[in-house]
Amino acid sequence: MQEINMQLSHEKSAALLERSKKVLAGGVSSEFRKFNHPHALFYDHAEGVYIYDVDGNKYLDFTLSQGPMIVGHSHPHVLKRVRDYSEKGQLFAGQHILEIELAEKLNKYIPSAELMRFCLDGSTAIQTAFRVARAKTGRNKFIRFEGHYHGWLDNVSWGLTLNKDKMGTRETPIPLPWSEGIADGVKHEFIILPWNDLELVKKTMAENHNEIAAIITEPIMCNSSCILPEEGFLQGLRDVCTHYNSALIFDEVITGFRTGLGGAQKHFGITPDLSIFAKALASGYPISAIVGKKEWMHSLAEGKVIHAGTMNSGCALIAAALGTIEVLEQEGTHERIYALGHRLMEGLRKAAKETGQNLLVQGLGPMFHTGFADVSKIKEYREVSAYEQPKSKLFIQGMQQRGVRIIGRGLWYISAVHEEKHIDHAIEMAKETLIELK
Numbered sequence: 001m002q003e004i005n006m007q008l009s010h011e012k013s014a015a016l017l018e019r020s021k022k023v024l025a026g027g028v029s030s031e032f033r034k035f036n037h038p039h040a041l042f043y044d045h046a047e048g049v050y051i052y053d054v055d056g057n058k059y060l061d062f063t064l065s066q067g068p069m070i071v072g073h074s075h076p077h078v079l080k081r082v083r084d085y086s087e088k089g090q091l092f093a094g095q096h097i098l099e100i101e102l103a104e105k106l107n108k109y110i111p112s113a114e115l116m117r118f119c120l121d122g123s124t125a126i127q128t129a130f131r132v133a134r135a136k137t138g139r140n141k142f143i144r145f146e147g148h149y150h151g152w153l154d155n156v157s158w159g160l161t162l163n164k165d166k167m168g169t170r171e172t173p174i175p176l177p178w179s180e181g182i183a184d185g186v187k188h189e190f191i192i193l194p195w196n197d198l199e200l201v202k203k204t205m206a207e208n209h210n211e212i213a214a215i216i217t218e219p220i221m222c223n224s225s226c227i228l229p230e231e232g233f234l235q236g237l238r239d240v241c242t243h244y245n246s247a248l249i250f251d252e253v254i255t256g257f258r259t260g261l262g263g264a265q266k267h268f269g270i271t272p273d274l275s276i277f278a279k280a281l282a283s284g285y286p287i288s289a290i291v292g293k294k295e296w297m298h299s300l301a302e303g304k305v306i307h308a309g310t311m312n313s314g315c316a317l318i319a320a321a322l323g324t325i326e327v328l329e330q331e332g333t334h335e336r337i338y339a340l341g342h343r344l345m346e347g348l349r350k351a352a353k354e355t356g357q358n359l360l361v362q363g364l365g366p367m368f369h370t371g372f373a374d375v376s377k378i379k380e381y382r383e384v385s386a387y388e389q390p391k392s393k394l395f396i397q398g399m400q401q402r403g404v405r406i407i408g409r410g411l412w413y414i415s416a417v418h419e420e421k422h423i424d425h426a427i428e429m430a431k432e433t434l435i436e437l438k
């Protein structure tokens, strides 16, 4: 196919990176953007399933900008919505009608979304959920799980580093900070546990429930190997939170709108008290939502819990969210995303088998993970150490050289505008790369 560009040149990107490093710390605006191949790249434009760098290389995109571009890049309907509504104004320091329309949509689709507030990103919306949970329970701590990413702010930047010698035992993990400069005191705000171990959660809650305001979890552990919840695990979290009057918080920043319009809570049939939606909500425009049951969210309504933000719910952001949802509402969209995801996962598994490679493919379909390991399943964060990281890196580089772009940690996202021909092309390129890796 014509999009193969085996000998990619990155001369212009390299020159821009050097220029950029003189004024942008590390040459980037988000840490993860450093890790492209062969270095941070500069992109020029993107449309549909393709993204183009400044050197004219064209990539079939499965990163979808770390998830948000669920209806593809530059979707005409979303752009029209943004253009039309932005002409009325940008930000009013006051309310506007589309906010209600968007909230009504979320209320219609998301089981727990009785009341909500809009924020700018996942990280800040998650902090709002903690505040709400603390206010209602009068307790300070939350339980969270190793390998789950809940944003980059201080009290959640722990338990994201695999260091066998320092991370304590599986049952009593020692949280390790993810970055320098994190306030040490915040480690008293949470208890960290391995995921998918309900008995351990129950035991910890039995011993500490007087202190636990909330349990926060990604309903699918997308950020580390795309691990699905074990049968009964999410229901078990629901039951234990109900029993002890703690909030169950679903971090649906990735799963929201991707697993379906109702998020993972609808997909699995488990209703949390509070949840966070971001990424796929608005096609790359910065908007997130904290949604929840009235009994939890009323503290915001009454102003007992303060949530604010100068830039919250600007016209373009809300219009982008409505436009994105309107595209997703078209009949059969999610079914197609799932079908394409399954086709790609199966195709990759077959290619691995045919080439004798230990490529492990796991996830739900709309998003999934690939890595190389001699195991049949990864089911919690510590098991991620089974992956042969250098080989995974080479695979991703090999794919990028062939014009197929995947997230550096092995995550793939499917959009509503991918087609079977794109999926089959990616499988063909993966097979070539797997042969090369031998």
Ligand SMILES: Cc1ncc(COP(=O)(O)O)c(C=O)c1O
Residues within 6 Å of the ligand: 066, 121, 122, 123, 124, 149, 150, 151, 152, 218, 223, 251, 252, 253, 254, 278, 279
């Ligand atoms: C599950 C999850 N929660 C929270 C966040 C943080 O969201 P944001 O980057 O919008 O602050 C992310 C970001 O990747 C995420 O994947």
